[in-house]
Amino acid sequence: MQYTEILKAITETFLVGKLIFAFILTMFYVYIKKRITAESVLLLKFVIIILFVRDILYSAFYLVSPYINPALQDSGFLIVISDILILGIYLMWLRSYTGRKKYDAIFYILNTLFFILVIANLWIQLSSQYMLFEKLVPHLWILSNLIYLSVTLYGVTVYNTENPGLVMSARLEIIRIPVLTQLLILIALVFFEASYHSVFIQYFCIPLSYFLHVYVFYKYNIRYEVEQKDKHDFLQNDLDSLFEFMRNLGSAIAEKLDLTQILNFIIASATKSTNADAGAILLVDEFEDILRVEAVNGIFPPPYEAPEQIKLKISSIQSYFKSIPIKIGETILGEAAKIGRPIFVRNTLTDERMKYNTKNDTLYVSSIIIIPLIVAKRILGVLSIIKRERGKFFTENDFDHIKTFADYASLTIDFIMTYMELIEKREMERELGIAAEIQQKLLPNKIPKLDKATISAFSIPAKGVSGDYFDVLPLQKDKVAMVICDVAGKGVPAALVMVMIRSILHLITSADKDAKTIVTWINRGITGRIDIDHFATLSFMIYDQHTGKITYSNAAHHPLLIFKKKTGKLESIDTEGLPIGIERGTKYEQKTFRIDTGDVAVLYTDGIIEAMNVNGEQYSFEALAKVILKNAHFSPNELIEKIKSDLKVFVGNAPQHDDQTLLLMKVN
Amino acid sequence: MELKVRKYSNTYIIDVNGEMDLYNSYKLKELVLKMIEKKIGQFIINLENVDYIDSSGIGALIYICSTIKKMNMKLQIANIHGSVKKVIELTKLMGYFPISNSVEDAVHKIEQY
Numbered sequence: 001m002q003y004t005e006i007l008k009a010i011t012e013t014f015l016v017g018k019l020i021f022a023f024i025l026t027m028f029y030v031y032i033k034k035r036i037t038a039e040s041v042l043l044l045k046f047v048i049i050i051l052f053v054r055d056i057l058y059s060a061f062y063l064v065s066p067y068i069n070p071a072l073q074d075s076g077f078l079i080v081i082s083d084i085l086i087l088g089i090y091l092m093w094l095r096s097y098t099g100r101k102k103y104d105a106i107f108y109i110l111n112t113l114f115f116i117l118v119i120a121n122l123w124i125q126l127s128s129q130y131m132l133f134e135k136l137v138p139h140l141w142i143l144s145n146l147i148y149l150s151v152t153l154y155g156v157t158v159y160n161t162e163n164p165g166l167v168m169s170a171r172l173e174i175i176r177i178p179v180l181t182q183l184l185i186l187i188a189l190v191f192f193e194a195s196y197h198s199v200f201i202q203y204f205c206i207p208l209s210y211f212l213h214v215y216v217f218y219k220y221n222i223r224y225e226v227e228q229k230d231k232h233d234f235l236q237n238d239l240d241s242l243f244e245f246m247r248n249l250g251s252a253i254a255e256k257l258d259l260t261q262i263l264n265f266i267i268a269s270a271t272k273s274t275n276a277d278a279g280a281i282l283l284v285d286e287f288e289d290i291l292r293v294e295a296v297n298g299i300f301p302p303p304y305e306a307p308e309q310i311k312l313k314i315s316s317i318q319s320y321f322k323s324i325p326i327k328i329g330e331t332i333l334g335e336a337a338k339i340g341r342p343i344f345v346r347n348t349l350t351d352e353r354m355k356y357n358t359k360n361d362t363l364y365v366s367s368i369i370i371i372p373l374i375v376a377k378r379i380l381g382v383l384s385i386i387k388r389e390r391g392k393f394f395t396e397n398d399f400d401h402i403k404t405f406a407d408y409a410s411l412t413i414d415f416i417m418t419y420m421e422l423i424e425k426r427e428m429e430r431e432l433g434i435a436a437e438i439q440q441k442l443l444p445n446k447i448p449k450l451d452k453a454t455i456s457a458f459s460i461p462a463k464g465v466s467g468d469y470f471d472v473l474p475l476q477k478d479k480v481a482m483v484i485c486d487v488a489g490k491g492v493p494a495a496l497v498m499v500m501i502r503s504i505l506h507l508i509t510s511a512d513k514d515a516k517t518i519v520t521w522i523n524r525g526i527t528g529r530i531d532i533d534h535f536a537t538l539s540f541m542i543y544d545q546h547t548g549k550i551t552y553s554n555a556a557h558h559p560l561l562i563f564k565k566k567t568g569k570l571e572s573i574d575t576e577g578l579p580i581g582i583e584r585g586t587k588y589e590q591k592t593f594r595i596d597t598g599d600v601a602v603l604y605t606d607g608i609i610e611a612m613n614v615n616g617e618q619y620s621f622e623a624l625a626k627v628i629l630k631n632a633h634f635s636p637n638e639l640i641e642k643i644k645s646d647l648k649v650f651v652g653n654a655p656q657h658d659d660q661t662l663l664l665m666k667v668n
Numbered sequence: 669m670e671l672k673v674r675k676y677s678n679t680y681i682i683d684v685n686g687e688m689d690l691y692n693s694y695k696l697k698e699l700v701l702k703m704i705e706k707k708i709g710q711f712i713i714n715l716e717n718v719d720y721i722d723s724s725g726i727g728a729l730i731y732i733c734s735t736i737k738k739m740n741m742k743l744q745i746a747n748i749h750g751s752v753k754k755v756i757e758l759t760k761l762m763g764y765f766p767i768s769n770s771v772e773d774a775v776h777k778i779e780q781y
Contacts, residue, residue, distance in 0.1 A: 287673035287680075287703070425691065467723065488723030489690075535723075535730055537759060556760040579759050582730055606723075658722075 017203055018059045021210075025052045032217055043093045047086050047213050054082040062197060069126050076196045077122050079185075079206070080138040083178075084111055087145050090174065094152055094167065107148060114141055139186045143179065150175040170219040177212040181205050230397075241273040241401075242408060249412060262416055263295035266409045267383065271297045273405065274369075274398045276385035281373075282326065282333060283381035283413075290325040291337055291381060300386060301363040304331040304356060311362050336370040336382050342406075343370045344399045367393040369402055373410035380413055435495035436461055439469065442502055448474040452545040452668055455482070456636035458644060459661040460607075468605045468659035469498045476511040478545040481518075484603040484663050486557065488579075489534040497534045500526060501580070515540050515553035516590035519577070523555065527584040535581040539603050543595070543665065550601060553590040555580045558604060561625070563632045565598030570625050600632055600639070600666045607660035611647055614654045619647060636666045671699055679710040679742075679778055681771060685717045688725030688752075697728045700735070709741040712774040716747035721755055733765055744774035 029048045061075045091104055153171040156164050184205045188194040263281050271279040278298030282291040299314055302321040310316040329338040332353040336343045345368045348354035357365035367387040373380040383406050387394060447455050455472055473481040485501055487494045504525040509518055519540050537557035543550050552560050552573055559574035575589035611619040631642040669692040670685040680703060736743040746768045756762055768774035
């Protein structure tokens with residue numbers, strides 16, 4: 001008996017329909033769960049769960065109500081409660097876009113109170129057949145909720161919402177369908193005194209409300225496909241513009257390697273490819289924790305407080321921003337450089353850090369992106385782009401694009417800095433080659449022969465490096481001048497100093513001037529005319545064959561060595577005075593002494609005693625002294641050969657790193 | 669060669685690390701020039717970690733020293749030792765350079781005068 005009644009209920013009422021609906025809802029749920037990834041839209045899947053649960057509960061209540069309480073049969077409260085829940089979910093979904101939740105709190109509190117009333121109503125109805133309020137009230141309540149929802153929906157604009165497209169395209173239906181459903185239910189309930197399980201409500205009104213959700217998902221699906229295509233196009237554009245950037249950059253570098261110019265090019269490309277209104281690159285200072293504005297494209301107002309008077313003119317804003325360095329950690333630009341992470345302020349109105357740029361004046365900025373330029377964990381600086389038009393904002397796509405772009409830009413900047421250093425070094429080496437040539441031409445090709453003494457010398461320039469100079473000048477009245485000189489700082493400038501010293505020397509050296517006068521004149525002639533970092537040490541002696549005396553003056557070179565045949569000892573002779581080229585007023589001294597037959601005078605440069613072997617040990621003064629003492633009895637040419645070979649044995653295969661020059665004279 | 673700058677009250681201490689030779693001495697020169705451009709007027713060049721200097725290095729020091737002297741600014745060169753000291757002695761520049769035994773000593777001298 002019971003069995004047939006249930007069967008009758010299933011066939012005669014909406015139960016079959018309910019099952020079909022439940023099936024459709026399940027399929028729909030499975031479909032969207034697979035398809036939808038956006039978190040905000042995923043919220044809407046709860047709508048389907050609610051609808052599903054509602055249908056199951058409604059059917060269950062309908063079936064069991066005759067045995068428990070007939071009042072349950074017309075379970076309108078389920079429809080009311082679920083409709084309110086669904087509206088709540090739509091509201092939450094909406095708020096996930098706009099983010100303002102103040103008024104929604106009121107909505108949720110009022111609806112919770114209403115829930116309690118609906119349950120109370122049901123409770124009272126079940127126990128006493130008395131109703132707290134008519135069916136009319138709940139539906140009017142839902143309608144008022146719908147009005148609130150529509151106000152919220154139409155409050156959505158491009159200005160306050162990140163991705164308003166879906167909301168804006170679906171909002172009319174989000175309002176229209178539920179309002180229509182509610183009105184139809186109301187009309188049926190009030191004017192035709194229909195019950196909730198009447199065919200009209202169950203097979204027409206309620207399914208009608210389903211269309212809303214299907215419609216929203218349908219709209220989402222369309223947008224999703226458009227977005228996917230956009231994303232694909234964007235990636236393509238992104239790659240295209242980066243490729244274009246790298247290619248143009250290549251030709252810009254080939255044209256002229258100038259960092260400022262390259263930075264200007266980078267920021268111009270960055271601004272163009274993101275449709276920004278202006279952009280700037282700031283680099284971290286070498287030794288202070290500050291950022292300096294290095295390149296600006298367009299009008300870039302400072303994103304910090306600026307004095308009133310500069311706001312009057314665009315050009316003063318520009319120069320103000322360019323001239324004021326920013327401490328790292330201060331202002332939004334300094335913050336990005338400090339934390340080393342990008343900052344994206346879509347709408348400056350919503351960010352406290354941009355409060356100086358929101359007024360309707362020359363400083364106005366609507367949207368800003370700041371990307372730190374990082375290579376190998378080192379922060380080189382920041383790149384920033386801005387929009388200055390009211391209502392125009394950067395999108396997430398722009399943000400993604402400029403991040404990739406900044407990666408390339410940092411690599412480029414780093415590359416240029418390294419490359420410039422390399423070029424500088426290469427240029428220096430080329431210069432050294434030229435200088436070495438000059439030096440070779442300056443050395444005397446023939447050493448003059450004297451009656452009473454023999455002079456011999458050797459000079460081995462180190463590869464590409466040039467700094468040593470020696471000369472022997474025969475003078476009148478049986479005199480001869482000998483000079484050895486080591487110019488500090490290499491390359492062409494050093495070689496030029498050498499040329500200058502040689503010219504002055506040849507010009508002024510004469511038999512009637514003494515050694516200290518000549519050294520003093522050389523110093524006066526050089527000082528102030530050359531870059532101060534090219535100084536020279538110089539030893540100068542004049543040998544008078546007639547008297548057998550040497551007059552010696554030293555400008556901070558290695559002292560003159562004299563081997564005395566009589567004592568068999570080596571003497572070191574030095575005089576006071578700074579190197580050539582440092583101070584114009586330096587006073588030089590001189591010493592005059594006799595030199596006898598068999599005695600040897602030796603002048604040399606650091607290259608000899610600092611010559612290094614493979615173990616990094618230096619030849620040393622002691623070794624030089626030893627080889628001179630041991631071989632002083634040989635002829636000057638043989639002595640030179642002995643010194644050379646001793647040095648060669650010591651150095652072995654180690655490369656020569658400085659010029660080696662030695663000049664000696666032996667009295668016959 | 670590596671250069672690091674630290675600040676002690678108004679004095680900038682440049683720590684030089686490595687060899688000062690032909691290929692890098694200009695860096696020290698450029699750094700000091702840049703700092704002078706930025707109105708920095710008190711320097712200490714700390715050579716504690718410099719074990720080798722060639723004539724270009726000496727040249728750079730002379731350049732810096734004479735520039736700073738000309739502009740009436742303050743400079744001390746601290747911690748000269750080993751072969752660096754030998755080279756400076758040989759070139760008779762010990763009296764020319766303002767030399768301090770330690771950074772503390774240099775700070776003291778700069779603050780006093």
